[in-house]
Amino acid sequence: xxxxxxxxxxxxxxxxxxxxxxxxxxxxxxxxxxxxxxxxxxxxxxxxxxxxxxxxxxxxxxxxxxxxxxxxxxxxxxxxxxxxxxxxxxxxxxxxxxxxxxxxxxxx
Amino acid sequence: xxxxxxxxxxxxxxxxxxxxxxxxxxxxxxxxxxxxxxxxxxxxxxxxxxxxxxxxxxxxxxxxxxxxxxxxxxxxxxxxxxxxxxxxxxxxxxxxxxxxxxxxxxxxxxxxxxxxxxxxxxxxxxxxxxxxxxxxxxxxxxxxxxxxxxxxxxxxxxxxxxxxxxxxxxxxxxxxxxxxxxxxxxxxxxxxxxxxxxxxxxxxxxxxxxxxxxxxxxxxxxxxxxxxxxxxxxxxxxxxx
Numbered sequence: 196x197x198x199x200x201x202x203x204x205x206x207x208x209x210x211x212x213x214x215x216x217x218x219x220x221x222x223x224x225x226x227x228x229x230x231x232x233x234x235x236x237x238x239x240x241x242x243x244x245x246x247x248x249x250x251x252x253x254x255x256x257x258x259x260x261x262x263x264x265x266x267x268x269x270x271x272x273x274x275x276x277x278x279x280x281x282x283x284x285x286x287x288x289x290x291x292x293x294x295x296x297x298x299x300x301x302x303x
Numbered sequence: 304x305x306x307x308x309x310x311x312x313x314x315x316x317x318x319x320x321x322x323x324x325x326x327x328x329x330x331x332x333x334x335x336x337x338x339x340x341x342x343x344x345x346x347x348x349x350x351x352x353x354x355x356x357x358x359x360x361x362x363x364x365x366x367x368x369x370x371x372x373x374x375x376x377x378x379x380x381x382x383x384x385x386x387x388x389x390x391x392x393x394x395x396x397x398x399x400x401x402x403x404x405x406x407x408x409x410x411x412x413x414x415x416x417x418x419x420x421x422x423x424x425x426x427x428x429x430x431x432x433x434x435x436x437x438x439x440x441x442x443x444x445x446x447x448x449x450x451x452x453x454x455x456x457x458x459x460x461x462x463x464x465x466x467x468x469x470x471x472x473x474x475x476x477x478x479x480x481x482x483x484x485x486x487x488x489x490x491x492x493x494x495x496x497x498x499x500x501x502x503x504x505x506x507x508x509x510x511x512x513x514x515x516x517x518x519x520x521x522x523x524x525x526x527x528x529x530x531x532x533x534x535x536x537x538x539x540x541x542x543x544x
Contacts, residue, residue, distance in 0.1 A: 198353055198374070205383040206370040207360045210390040214418045217397025218411070234391045236502040236534045239490050241388050241526030242365045243506025244514075246483040248522075249372060251511055255346030256467075256475035265480075272484055276491070283488035287335060290484045295477050 264297030316440030320447020323432055327448075329424035330455050336364055336489075337456040339481030341463025344371050346479060351464050358457045362422050364489070365389045368482055369522070378519070385522040396426045403433045404441050413442055420449025423489065428452075498537045505529035 249257075250265050257265070272290020279285035324330060337358065344354040349371065361367050366386045373382050397418055404417055421429075429445050436444045467475050490503045509529040514521040 198349065199356070201374055201379060201382075202353060202357055202360070202370065205374070205379050206357065206366065206386060209383045209387040210361050210363050210366045210393070211419070212387075213390050213393040214397050214421060217394040218401070218414060218418050220394070220398060221401050231395050232496070232498055232537070233531070233534045234395075236498050236537075237526040237530030238365075238389050238392050239499045239502040240506030240509070240529035240533065241385060241522050242486055242490055243503040243529070244510030244522050244525035245365065245369055245372065245385075246486050247507045247510040248514065249368075249479075249483045254343065254372070254479060256472045257346075257479040259472055260476050260480075268480065269483060269487065273487060273491075276488060281492065283332070283492045286488050287481065287484045291477055291480060294480050295473060298473055298476060 260294060260298045261301050264294060264301055267297060268294035311440075314443060316436065316443030317447040317450075319436070319440070320444040320449075321451045322447075323428065323444075324448050324451025324455070327424070327428050327452065329428060329452060332485075332489075333424060333452055333456045334459045335481055336485040337459035338463030338466070339478055339485060340364065340367055340371065341460035341465075342467035342475065342478040343368065343463075343482050344460070345464045345467035347371050347375075351461065354460055354464055355457055358460050359453065362419065362453060362456075363390055363393065364422075365486060368486065373522075381520050381522070384520060385526075388523060388526050392423075393421060396423075397421055400426060400429060400445075403430070404445060406438050409442070417442055417445050417449065420446065420453060422449075422452075425449045425452050496537060497540070498533050501536060502530050502533035505533055 246269075250269055251262070253260070253265065268290045271293045272286045275289035276283060276286030279289075340358070341354060344357070349357075354371075357367055357370065361370065366389050369385045369389060370382060373385065400417075400421060401414070404414060425445075425448055428448055432448070433441055433445065463478060467478055470478065487503070491500050506525055506529040510521070510525040513524050513528070518524070
């Protein structure tokens with residue numbers, strides 16, 4: 196399919212529809228309700244699968260970095276996030292540093 | 304309209320919102336995240352105009368990464384289902400935001416732009432800052448905040464796209480790696496409970512296992528299975544403590 200049409204039909208529409216529904220339904224939805232908690236867990240697990248997909252079957256230049264290095268960078272980046280005051284910035288920085296250093300050391 | 308109740312020029316709310324966007328931590332988070340998304344679109348062969356539209360019109364990083372990385376490799380239905388599930392979280396966010404923006408006489412059409420601008424970054428800053436903004440300036444303020452952050456993201460994605468084509472492979476790899484790293488961080492950093500962290504951990508493991516079965520719709524199944532399992536663990540723990 197034409198990529199612009201595909202963008203509208205399977206990208207913009209299925210995302211935007213939830214904003215419209217939120218506007219129509221309005222208040223009365225509790226951020227901490229059980230159903231919302233479940234919905235968020237499903238979305239988070241789905242996004243985790245997307246992350247796994249990019250790390251395991253990487254696009255373009257990332258494919259030249261060995262699999263072990265990619266996995267180590269993700270894991271050590273996460274550890275850094277946990278250890279350094281739960282800072283997302285520290286996590287991204289350490290993950291990136293491990294990726295680059297690992298690629299240099301083990302062939303990239 | 305009650306512009307007369309304020310001594311300030313009309314539209315000053317919008318510019319206050321823009322300024323707040325520049326001072327937001329999310330401004331810098333989005334620069335990193337979206338330069339990665341720009342690089343990703345380059346590697347998957349999309350043109351720059353498509354990529355800019357993707358950011359302006361979807362304006363939800365996880366949904367964009369799904370579209371960019373799966374369009375052309377799986378069926379359109381599968382892409383649509385995955386995007387739908389990843390974006391459900393926008394509904395409660397919009398619903399929670401509405402009471403802050405609405406006042407007597409607010410028309411639905413004034414709320415269309417604020418709703419579209421609602422993404423995790425804009426919403427989180429809006430919920431934090433709006434209580435300190437006069438009621439009649441809030442829609443303008445929120446629009447300014449949203450336009451500021453969306454502009455930063457769009458610009459960063461264009462820069463990422465440009466750089467991915469020109470950087471040495473090692474740096475391009477680093478740029479691409481910003482996407483999984485940022486998605487991981489944004490998924491776990493705001494966890495108020497164990498559920499989201501556990502859902503992410505299970506999803507990373509269950510995802511590739513399900514993908515290997517080649518049953519199709521693997522992102523959806525991973526979300527439903529791993530997400531529900533994480534939620535079930537949370538319920539069982541609550542019941543036993």
